[in-house]
Amino acid sequence: xxxxxxxDISHEKVDRPFEYIIPDELEGQVRRGSQVNIPFGRSNxxxxxxxxxxxxxxxxDVEKLKSIDSVVTGSTTLEGSMIELAxxxxxxxxxxxxxxxxxxxxxxxxxxxxxxxxxFLEADDAAAxxxxxxxxxxxxxxxxxxxxxxxxxxxxxxxxIVRDKLNISAQTLKxxxxxxxxxVDSRExxxxxxxxxxxxxxxxxxxxxxxxxxxxxxxxxxxxxxxPSLIRGVTGSGKTEVYINIIDRVVKEGHQAIVLIxxxxxxxxxxxxxxxxxxxxxxxxxSSLTYAQRHDQMExxxxxxxxxIIGPRSALFAPFKNLGVIIIDEEHEGTYxxxxxxxxxxxxxxxxxxxxxxxxxxxxxATPSVETYYKAEKGEFALYTLTERAMGAHLPRxxxxxxRTELEAGNRxxxxxRLNELILDRLSRHEQIILFLNRRGYSxxxxxxxxxxxxxxxxxxxxxxxxxxxxxxxxxxxxxxxxVSTCPTCGSKYIGTFGIGTQxxxxxxxxxxxxxxxxxxxxxxxxxxxxxxxxxxxxxxREADILIGTQMIVKGHDFASVTLVGIMAAxxxxxxxxxxAAERTFQLLTQAAGRAGRSSKEGxxxxxxxxxxxxxxxxxxxxxxxxxxxxxxxxxxILGYPPVMNMLGILFAAEDDVFLARYCDKIKGLLTGTDxxxxxIGPAQASVSKINDKYRRVLYLKAARYSDLTxxxxxxxxxxxxxxxxxxxxxxxxxxxxSKEV
Ligand code: ADP
Ligand code: ZN
Ligand code: ZN
Numbered sequence: 224x225x226x227x228x229x230x231d232i233s234h235e236k237v238d239r240p241f242e243y244i245i246p247d248e249l250e251g252q253v254r255r256g257s258q259v260n261i262p263f264g265r266s267n268x269x270x271x272x273x274x275x276x277x278x279x280x281x282x283x284d285v286e287k288l289k290s291i292d293s294v295v296t297g298s299t300t301l302e303g304s305m306i307e308l309a310x311x312x313x314x315x316x317x318x319x320x321x322x323x324x325x326x327x328x329x330x331x332x333x334x335x336x337x338x339x340x341x342x343f344l345e346a347d348d349a350a351a352x353x354x355x356x357x358x359x360x361x362x363x364x365x366x367x368x369x370x371x372x373x374x375x376x377x378x379x380x381x382x383x384i385v386r387d388k389l390n391i392s393a394q395t396l397k398x399x400x401x402x403x404x405x406x407v408d409s410r411e412x413x414x415x416x417x418x419x420x421x422x423x424x425x426x427x428x429x430x431x432x433x434x435x436x437x438x439x440x441x442x443x444x445x446x447x448x449x450x451p452s453l454i455r456g457v458t459g460s461g462k463t464e465v466y467i468n469i470i471d472r473v474v475k476e477g478h479q480a481i482v483l484i485x486x487x488x489x490x491x492x493x494x495x496x497x498x499x500x501x502x503x504x505x506x507x508x509x510s511s512l513t514y515a516q517r518h519d520q521m522e523x524x525x526x527x528x529x530x531x532i533i534g535p536r537s538a539l540f541a542p543f544k545n546l547g548v549i550i551i552d553e554e555h556e557g558t559y560x561x562x563x564x565x566x567x568x569x570x571x572x573x574x575x576x577x578x579x580x581x582x583x584x585x586x587x588x589a590t591p592s593v594e595t596y597y598k599a600e601k602g603e604f605a606l607y608t609l610t611e612r613a614m615g616a617h618l619p620r621x622x623x624x625x626x627r628t629e630l631e632a633g634n635r636x637x638x639x640x641r642l643n644e645l646i647l648d649r650l651s652r653h654e655q656i657i658l659f660l661n662r663r664g665y666s667x668x669x670x671x672x673x674x675x676x677x678x679x680x681x682x683x684x685x686x687x688x689x690x691x692x693x694x695x696x697x698x699x700x701x702x703x704x705x706x707v708s709t710c711p712t713c714g715s716k717y718i719g720t721f722g723i724g725t726q727x728x729x730x731x732x733x734x735x736x737x738x739x740x741x742x743x744x745x746x747x748x749x750x751x752x753x754x755x756x757x758x759x760x761x762x763x764x765r766e767a768d769i770l771i772g773t774q775m776i777v778k779g780h781d782f783a784s785v786t787l788v789g790i791m792a793a794x795x796x797x798x799x800x801x802x803x804a805a806e807r808t809f810q811l812l813t814q815a816a817g818r819a820g821r822s823s824k825e826g827x828x829x830x831x832x833x834x835x836x837x838x839x840x841x842x843x844x845x846x847x848x849x850x851x852x853x854x855x856x857x858x859x860x861i862l863g864y865p866p867v868m869n870m871l872g873i874l875f876a877a878e879d880d881v882f883l884a885r886y887c888d889k890i891k892g893l894l895t896g897t898d899x900x901x902x903x904i905g906p907a908q909a910s911v912s913k914i915n916d917k918y919r920r921v922l923y924l925k926a927a928r929y930s931d932l933t934x935x936x937x938x939x940x941x942x943x944x945x946x947x948x949x950x951x952x953x954x955x956x957x958x959x960x961x962s963k964e965v
Contacts, residue, residue, distance in 0.1 A: 478547025
């Protein structure tokens with residue numbers, strides 16, 4: 224057997240592993256991630272390396288290969304467990320070891336440290352005092368006196384302060400240095416990610432329900448039960464405080480914590496809550512940081528300068544040496560799944576990472592994913608429930624409005640009569656309103672009323688979206704073209720935008736309620752840096768009466784004076800065409816409803832819909848998770864979808880559609896030949912059948928056993944290794960990892 228070994232696990236080095244022979248006597252003792260001693264270089268000095276991969280064939284002349292000397296025993300190192308984690312990703316989601324390693328080492332190149340100049344007091348106190356007395360008598364030495372008096376107190380001062388605040392010239396510094404009183408020196412600093420400086424106070428005590436949950440999770444951990452925990456808690460039930468309590472105990476024992484939060488919910492408000500408790504022992508990673516800033520936060524984790532990292536997906540790979548807990552907030556969020564290959568799911572990788580570190584995972588959501596709840600029901604996860612809002616606030620009243628009856632009654636507005644009534648009421652009471660639409664842009668698409676042609680992107684099989692200012696844009700590839708005035712197909716003038724978007728709702732609302740101030744939050748208004756934060760804080764400061772937005776407004780924000788939430792068209796997310804549509808709709812409705820009545824004032828939620836009988840819409844209006852879960856599981860069982868069955872989507876992309884179709888058939892033939900118990904669906908055109916000039920087809924496989932699907936993936940990967948073809952691109956998409964097989 225042979226091993227690929229790297230001596231330095233950093234992003235730049237993983238491309239160049241060295242090959243070694245695994246001596247027979249060591250064969251049973253090594254695996255991916257093992258740390259070994261190897262003879263290295265001309266002198267054959269023994270150094271340490273990590274095994275990346277184990278193979279039964281050598282890629283070089285065996286005669287020239289050296290052998291592994293010995294295995295390093297003892298506890299696994301951070302590097303070793305990151306390699307094991309990469310191997311987990313490679314095995315379960317399909318990728319090369321190299322690609323997987325690059326995921327677990329998210330920081331690619333090092334960032335040069337910030338070097339800052341400081342002024343140090345060099346003289347001892349007696350000598351300094353003596354000089355101070357001397358300068359006090361000499362009027363011309365005022366600057367020297369100023370600096371020295373300050374330095375006696377502080378011992379060291381940043382150069383910038385000395386120059387700008389104390390007004391000390393370079394000349395004066397030189398003179399003092401010459402006298403041996405001070406020293407000018409540089410220090411390397413790591414960049415900060417947070418701009419919070421003021422001292423904050425944390426004074427929350429858990430209520431009995433929260434305490435019971437936190438205690439039980441902790442006691443189970445202490446008792447060696449490392450099963451992940453799921454807290455299903457209604458919005459505002461205080462899940463975040465439970466996380467903080469658990470993290471506090473973990474940190475007090477010398478371990479570290481990672482808090483995963485969807486990017487969209489990672490607001491200043493959220494971070495501040497953690498900061499109040501943990502001060503500068505926490506750091507944040509998010510997409511608005513510069514590369515160097517992100518690098519430095521990872522570096523702080525590695526050097527033990529922080530105990531807690533908060534962030535979206537990539538925070539999962541913070542290089543903590545003694546990781547104790549991984550918190551996954553809003554566990555159901557779709558963004559936890561990586562959108563590019565390898566399409567790993569953060570929840571599953573988190574559970575693996577915690578397992579390797581001997582730590583545990585705590586997940587929370589008001590609307591857990593069906594898959595997670597299924598595992599909790601089966602006992603694979605420990606389940607906790609918080610049914611009441613922490614501050615005693617009530618859950619809002621929700622009601623459904625059937626928009627078809629609005630039309631019958633002659634109301635053609637996008638605002639139903641009931642919603643209108645409540646909007647007027649809230650405006651008169653100066654309470655705030657959120658109007659929610661699960662769509663972005665001015666309106667959905669541009670089409671011709673005469674021939675029905677919709678204008679599509681020339682590179683992608685999707686319709687272009689109209690943006691205010693007369694532009695048509697593709698939301699997949701960014702293609703832009705001016706709005707047309709006649710139909711490109713039939714020349715008719717009756718071409719225009721149909722359907723509704725947030726901009727259109729805002730215009731309509733401004734027309735209906737001219738005295739109300741509105742704010743809009745969507746893809747367009749949040750593209751600039753901190754766009755999110757600006758709109759949210761303006762709304763929180765009550766600079767507007769009505770906030771109109773897409774799903775990005777429904778995540779985890781606390782607006783105490785919002786007492787009305789209007790969901791403009793609950794059905795929009797029902798027709799996305801995949802098996803998660805109902806689940807997503809239910810989640811959106813519940814999360815949006817949860818924005819109302821967060822304080823002592825009661826809230827109302829109006830859900831406008833064309834499908835009042837749909838179970839997801841109905842259960843969303845009832846805010847009944849359990850009943851929704853039962854309905855949904857029934858549906859999944861009948862149709863054989865996850866979590867009842869395991870599913871693998873294989874996406875094929877190629878420029879030549881005929882070649883693509885043939886390739887898909889060839890792979891399908893390969894799979895029908897195996898004796899695995901799988902069901903094959905397709906190949907069919909992907910829901911978006913062309914992106915960036917590449918045609919796309921999918922093959923879906925269903926199996927009762929998850930490992931049958933990973934086997935299939937291996938078969939296809941092997942085939943592609945043996946028959947390389949650069950015209951085809953294959954991506955595996957596992958629909959969530961099935962339950963553990965017994
Ligand atoms: P969730 O994460 O479940 O949505 P939060 O943790 O955000 O709930 O809690 C909702 C609000 O209630 C927050 O403003 C939080 O500070 C407050 N809160 C939660 N628990 C307590 C408590 N035990 N005492 C006082 N305030 C609390
Ligand atoms: Zn036309
Ligand atoms: Zn496009």
